[in-house]
Amino acid sequence: MSHLTRFDPFSIEPVSEMFQGLFRPLRGLSPEESPLGQVRIDVSETDAVYQVKAELPGVEKKDIDVKLDRNTVSIHAKSERNKEVKEGERVIRRERYAGEVSRTFSLGSEIDEAGASAQYQDGILTLTLPKKASADQKRLQIS
Template sequence: MSALTRFDRLEDLMADPFSDLFRRVMRRTDLPALRDGADIKIDVSETDERYTVKAEVPGAKKEDLRVQIEGNYVAISAEVKDEKETKDGERVLTRERYYGSMARGFTLACEVDDKNSAAVFKDGVLTLTLPKRAQAKGSVLQIS
C-alpha cells in the first residue's frame, strides 16, 4: 500500500471530482483558516455569576497558550509545534494532524471581570472560568 486514504461511504456515493480536488488542495495549504483542524472548538456555558469556556487545543502545551480578555471579548490563541521523530527507514504515509497557529475569538453578552478570571489546561482542554463584571444598577429618576 503506497498511501492511506480516508473512506466515507456516503461521501463516495455522492462524490464530485472537483470537490475532492478542492478538499485535497485546501488540506495542503498553509493558511490555518482553510486547513482541517485549524480552529479551536469551544463550549460555553453560563450561570448568573460567570461563564465557563472549555476549549479543545489538541497537541498544545501550557506555555504555548495565550488568553486575552478585553471587556466582553475573549481571544484564545495557541502554537502547536511539530515534533518530528522519525526512525531510519521510516517514511510518512499520511499526515492529518495539525501543526501551526490556531486562534479563536468570541464576544460574550456581559463584560468579564478579568482580574478574577482563571484558566486551567489539562489533557488538551483549556477551561476558563470568567466571572461576570458587576453591572451598575440603573435608577429611576423622579419627575417633579
C-alpha cells in the same frame, strides 16, 4: 450506416463537463478543513460566571495565549512538531499538524478580569470568567 444526432447548443451536458469540479471548495481555505481545525468551544453561564471549555488537542500549556477585553475573549494556540529525522530513518507518512489556530468571541456581559482563571488538562482549556457586577440602573425622576 452512422447515427445522426442533432446538436443542441443549449444542452447542459457540455457545460457541466466543462465546469465539473469548478465550484467545489478549495482544500485548505476553510478553517474547518485545516488539520488542527477551528478551536471548538462550549460556553455555559450562571448568574455570576461564564464557563468556557475549548478543545486544543496536542497543544502544550506554554503555547496557549488567552486575552480578555471587556466582554471579548481571544484564544490563540500554537502547535509545533519535531521534524527531526534520524540517520537511517525515513518518514513514510506525516499527518500530525504544526501551526497556529485562534478564536475570538464575545460574551453577553463584561468580564471581571481580576477574578478570571484558566486551567488546561487533557487537551481541554477551561476558563472561569466571573461577570462584572453591573452598576444599578439609575432612574431619573421627571419633574
